Amino acid sequence: MSRKNSTKLGALALSMMLGITANGQAAAEATIVIVNLDGPGEGFNDPTPASPVGGNKGKTLGAQRLIAFQHAADIWGDTLDSNVTIRIQAAFNPLGPGILGSAGAISVSRDFSGIGQFPGAEFPATRYGAALANKRAGTDLEPASNDINAQFSSNFNFYLGLNNKHGALPDLVAVLLHEFGHGLNFQTFYNRSNGAPFQGHTDIYARFLFDRTIGLTWPDMSNPQVAASSINFGNLVWSGDTVTDAVPVVLFLGNPQVDVLSPPAIARSYQFGTAAFGPPIGSPDVTDPVVAAQDAADAAGPVTTDGCSAFTNAPAIAGNIALIERGTCGFALKARNATNAGASAVIIYNNAANAGGAPPGMADDGVNGQFVTIPAVSFTRADGLAIVAQLGNGVTARLIVDPNVRAGADPEGRARMYAPNPLVGGSSVSHYDSVASRNLLMEPAINPDLTHEVSAPDDLTHELFLDIGWFPDSDLDGVANSSDRVANSDFSPRIAFSGIDTGVPNQLLDDGSTMSDRMANAAAAVRNDRQFVGAVTKLAEGWRREGLITQAQKVAIVSAAARSKFR
Amino acid sequence: MRHTLLGMASCALALSLGVVTADAADNSVKFKATRDIAVDSVTGKFRKPSVAEVEKLVADLRAMTRRPVAAEMASTAGNTGGITAKLDGEFGGVVLARPRADGSIETRCVFTFEEGAAFLGLVADATK
Numbered sequence: 001m002s003r004k005n006s007t008k009l010g011a012l013a014l015s016m017m018l019g020i021t022a023n024g025q026a027a028a029e030a031t032i033v034i035v036n037l038d039g040p041g042e043g044f045n046d047p048t049p050a051s052p053v054g055g056n057k058g059k060t061l062g063a064q065r066l067i068a069f070q071h072a073a074d075i076w077g078d079t080l081d082s083n084v085t086i087r088i089q090a091a092f093n094p095l096g097p098g099i100l101g102s103a104g105a106i107s108v109s110r111d112f113s114g115i116g117q118f119p120g121a122e123f124p125a126t127r128y129g130a131a132l133a134n135k136r137a138g139t140d141l142e143p144a145s146n147d148i149n150a151q152f153s154s155n156f157n158f159y160l161g162l163n164n165k166h167g168a169l170p171d172l173v174a175v176l177l178h179e180f181g182h183g184l185n186f187q188t189f190y191n192r193s194n195g196a197p198f199q200g201h202t203d204i205y206a207r208f209l210f211d212r213t214i215g216l217t218w219p220d221m222s223n224p225q226v227a228a229s230s231i232n233f234g235n236l237v238w239s240g241d242t243v244t245d246a247v248p249v250v251l252f253l254g255n256p257q258v259d260v261l262s263p264p265a266i267a268r269s270y271q272f273g274t275a276a277f278g279p280p281i282g283s284p285d286v287t288d289p290v291v292a293a294q295d296a297a298d299a300a301g302p303v304t305t306d307g308c309s310a311f312t313n314a315p316a317i318a319g320n321i322a323l324i325e326r327g328t329c330g331f332a333l334k335a336r337n338a339t340n341a342g343a344s345a346v347i348i349y350n351n352a353a354n355a356g357g358a359p360p361g362m363a364d365d366g367v368n369g370q371f372v373t374i375p376a377v378s379f380t381r382a383d384g385l386a387i388v389a390q391l392g393n394g395v396t397a398r399l400i401v402d403p404n405v406r407a408g409a410d411p412e413g414r415a416r417m418y419a420p421n422p423l424v425g426g427s428s429v430s431h432y433d434s435v436a437s438r439n440l441l442m443e444p445a446i447n448p449d450l451t452h453e454v455s456a457p458d459d460l461t462h463e464l465f466l467d468i469g470w471f472p473d474s475d476l477d478g479v480a481n482s483s484d485r486v487a488n489s490d491f492s493p494r495i496a497f498s499g500i501d502t503g504v505p506n507q508l509l510d511d512g513s514t515m516s517d518r519m520a521n522a523a524a525a526v527r528n529d530r531q532f533v534g535a536v537t538k539l540a541e542g543w544r545r546e547g548l549i550t551q552a553q554k555v556a557i558v559s560a561a562a563r564s565k566f567r
Numbered sequence: 568m569r570h571t572l573l574g575m576a577s578c579a580l581a582l583s584l585g586v587v588t589a590d591a592a593d594n595s596v597k598f599k600a601t602r603d604i605a606v607d608s609v610t611g612k613f614r615k616p617s618v619a620e621v622e623k624l625v626a627d628l629r630a631m632t633r634r635p636v637a638a639e640m641a642s643t644a645g646n647t648g649g650i651t652a653k654l655d656g657e658f659g660g661v662v663l664a665r666p667r668a669d670g671s672i673e674t675r676c677v678f679t680f681e682e683g684a685a686f687l688g689l690v691a692d693a694t695k
Contacts, residue, residue: 096618106659175674179660182676189658199652445674
């Protein structure tokens with residue numbers, strides 16, 4: 001039974017560190033508090049009367065906001081374990097139109113060790129967000145500072161209920177779960193544009209970003225390689241085992257994909273956007289030649305490639321995949337015209353005005369979408385023009401659902417991260433890929449069908465947190481449950497037998513058990529008082545030899561055991 | 568149901584938008600709105616933001632997507648030996664919203680001004 005000197009913690013200090021409850025058992029999970037930064041009469045303190053909504057019983061607008069915040073915080077608090085209180089400083093302010101709010105870590109730390117049995121940073125020269133760093137250090141690395149900053153819009157009409165029945169309104173709890181997720185380290189701190197890590201050091205999130213094309217994780221790449229990886233659509237995946245193990249129970253089989261099969265010069269899988277109208281990809285699978293649609297250059301559309309009028313080459317389009325340029329009229333009208341021409345599917349690529357844009361999601365215009373009966377997808381301009389350039393050689397494409405690949409995972413079953421190409425500025429890799437199905441909390445869009453669950457089988461966020469070091473620790477002693485000899489230790493301040501207090505501090509040992517745990521185990525393994533005293537004596541003598549207790553303390557332990565009633 | 572397949576940019580609307588270029592974060596660049604993203608306080612309906620509202624939006628978005636330059640410092644907690652960099656409330660995700668054609672609201676979490684401006688339909692105003 002080896003022990004580290006660092007485990008020689010006084011009972012009082014141990015109790016304080018672990019947040020011991022009155023009965024000596026540690027309170028698991030994490031405590032997350034909202035630090036209200038709003039002034040009188042504003043934000044969380046807004047006195048505007050409010051009626052209860054969806055389980056939120058606050059009587060003012062401000063109170064309901066605070067209750068929703070705390071509710072979201074408690075969901076994370078019930079999910080994660082930390083012996084350090086997580087403090088989210090928050091305020092509601094008037095923000096520009098369209099801005100709902102923001103949250104993120106207040107600081108990042110690297111190269112910290114842990115106190116007692118807490119492991120500290122798992123990797124050197126690797127940044128951790130404040131809350132995760134504190135959890136692994138076992139102490140607040142910046143006690144004068146809060147851990148997460150949140151600012152939300154006071155002039156936006158959120159749904160403030162707690163029951164997820166938000167209707168058409170954005171659900172504040174879901175938005176907060178997402179943003180708090182970033183604050184809890186669901187984010188990288190790299191600059192995606194140039195591939196540089198923040199101030200020269202990688203971060204724990206980036207350590208799990210794996211590029212399938214070059215077979216490297218981000219810390220092992222050069223900056224240009226990272227920049228290329230961040231737009232390697234479909235090929236940037238999460239390498240953590242916990243997420244990968246959960247993928248089969250979270251993501252559905254059936255990955256939609258668009259592939260060009262020939263000619264070889266452009267044959268590959270393509271990034272695409274989907275449409276809010278018409279059947280989805282795979283209904284049915286389509287494999288056909290691609291033909292550029294031609295229409296009149298008229299008032300409906302000034303060029304012959306925009307598909308805004310009835311096609312003039314409808315016979316050539318019939319039974320094939322129509323290729324149309326974006327612009328002038330809506331996506332739904334273009335797709336309707338393709339349907340009318342007998343196309344089997346339609347690809348709409350970005351026009352010059354959107355040359356730098358990613359493939360857009362295509363909304364219905366409320367008029368034409370109902371007449372679209374073929375799958376429609378969007379492409380970047382570069383990809384569209386590449387096809388145009390090869391039409392003379394005969395281009396064949398397919399729009400299919402691969403039944404063997406999960407939506408949002410790669411063929412090897414790893415979760416895909418959001419890496420759109422061309423670069424849509426920002427750290428988009430700090431999200432799961434939006435092709436995921438079911439929808440995930442940490443996709444870039446906070447989809448209205450999200451639940452408030454953050455773990456498998458409903459979600460993959462908690463699993464990612466486990467991968468980056470939010471290890472389960474039920475008794476908050478710094479030893480992960482998986483290697484903790486006693487996952488719910490007895491943290492009574494002093495060793496005692498049947499109410500007889502030995503006066504000897506109850507110390508945490510390096511296997512996650514305490515001296516009191518060991519005494520209880522000894523009691524369970526013997527059959528009478530004599531054997532019990534013998535087992536206690538053996539344990540106490542071992543601790544004395546290792547310098548954990550003094551001779552006098554050993555005597556006190558053995559004496560108390562001898563005076564106690566066995567069991 | 569949660570089976571809806573969403574494309575990688577499934578929240579974009581049909582209308583063509585201007586491109587936000589790399590100089591978008593340049594404070595000297597003026598922007599104009601191309602989308603109805605402001606809620607009219609009288610009608611409750613979405614409309615294009617006013618010039619003042621665009622200026623407020625641009626200022627807020629710039630502030631919330633700013634990247635920190637703070638120097639590292641030794642952690643104040645004893646015996647842990649850590650090095651900490653304060654982010655000063657920066658480096659966070661920013662959640663944005665805009666109406667869809669059917670009147671529902673779509674959201675997007677972004678990390679840079681360029682990404683946010685593109686989502687909200689802000690384009691550089693060549694007349695200013």
